[in-house]
Amino acid sequence: PTAAPLTGRRVLVTSGPTHEPIDPVRYLANRSSGRQGHAIAAAAAAAGADVTLVSGPVQIPDPTGVRVIRVETARAMLAAVEETLPADIAVFTAAVGDWRPATVGAGKIKKDGAEPAPLVLVENPDILATVAARTSDRPTLVVGFAAETDDVLANAHRKIARKGCDLLVANDVSAAGGVMGGRDNTVHLVGRDGSVETWPTLDKDEVGRRLVTRFAALLPA
Numbered sequence: 334p335t336a337a338p339l340t341g342r343r344v345l346v347t348s349g350p351t352h353e354p355i356d357p358v359r360y361l362a363n364r365s366s367g368r369q370g371h372a373i374a375a376a377a378a379a380a381g382a383d384v385t386l387v388s389g390p391v392q393i394p395d396p397t398g399v400r401v402i403r404v405e406t407a408r409a410m411l412a413a414v415e416e417t418l419p420a421d422i423a424v425f426t427a428a429v430g431d432w433r434p435a436t437v438g439a440g441k442i443k444k445d446g447a448e449p450a451p452l453v454l455v456e457n458p459d460i461l462a463t464v465a466a467r468t469s470d471r472p473t474l475v476v477g478f479a480a481e482t483d484d485v486l487a488n489a490h491r492k493i494a495r496k497g498c499d500l501l502v503a504n505d506v507s508a509a510g511g512v513m514g515g516r517d518n519t520v521h522l523v524g525r526d527g528s529v530e531t532w533p534t535l536d537k538d539e540v541g542r543r544l545v546t547r548f549a550a551l552l553p554a
């Protein structure tokens with residue numbers, strides 16, 4: 334393998350959480366740090382790719398050599414992803430909020446009543462499934478992530494079929510493991526044929542480099 338196996342290839346990576354506004358000062362979010370997605374983007378750039386990183390709000394620096402599009406919501410992330418296509422490889426690492434508040438307060442919602450107003454949620458678009466189902470400009474390799482707290486592999490097998498992606502990277506994000514927001518990750522690579530490859534616990538930069546090497550090997554020459 335050459336030092337720059339992705340020269341001339343376009344790679345799209347999503348990373349980080351989304352923020353789904355409730356009103357101008359409040360939002361729904363999750364514990365994603367963006368470390369794994371940013372590490373994949375950095376590794377792809379180091380491998381010679383032309384990389385666009387679509388990132389939710391994170392507290393870590395931009396990877397070097399990568400075009401970064403910053404977004405807040407799932408819907409803005411989908412729009413940025415669609416604007417970035419075509420790509421050879423698309424990696425959906427972001428912990429996208431599954432739901433958003435049905436209405437967003439124009440001003441700060443006041444605690445003036447006896448009962449707090451119920452928070453009504455609606456489903457966000459599934460960015461990975463939307464891109465995987467495209468009939469034009471579908472990336473050659475569409476990679477999903479599955480952050481699970483239970484039955485990691487059983488859920489991963491179901492998810493790869495449901496999402497229509499080519500490869501799924503499953504990881505256990507139970508609180509005890511410290512993966513979400515943490516430095517290390519233990520991943521299982523699940524293929525469409527049901528194959529599973531479990532990697533040792535590695536820091537997220539090393540997971541990113543190894544994943545990029547694998548993605549490059551899966552692209553047709």
Ligand code: C5P
Pocket residue numbers: 347407425426427428429430431457458459460461462476477478479480
């Ligand atoms: O269904 P679940 O959220 O576990 O799926 C995780 C995978 O789907 C990740 O690759 C994530 O980036 C992607 N996803 C997405 N848009 C959503 C929800 C999840 O792209 N609205």
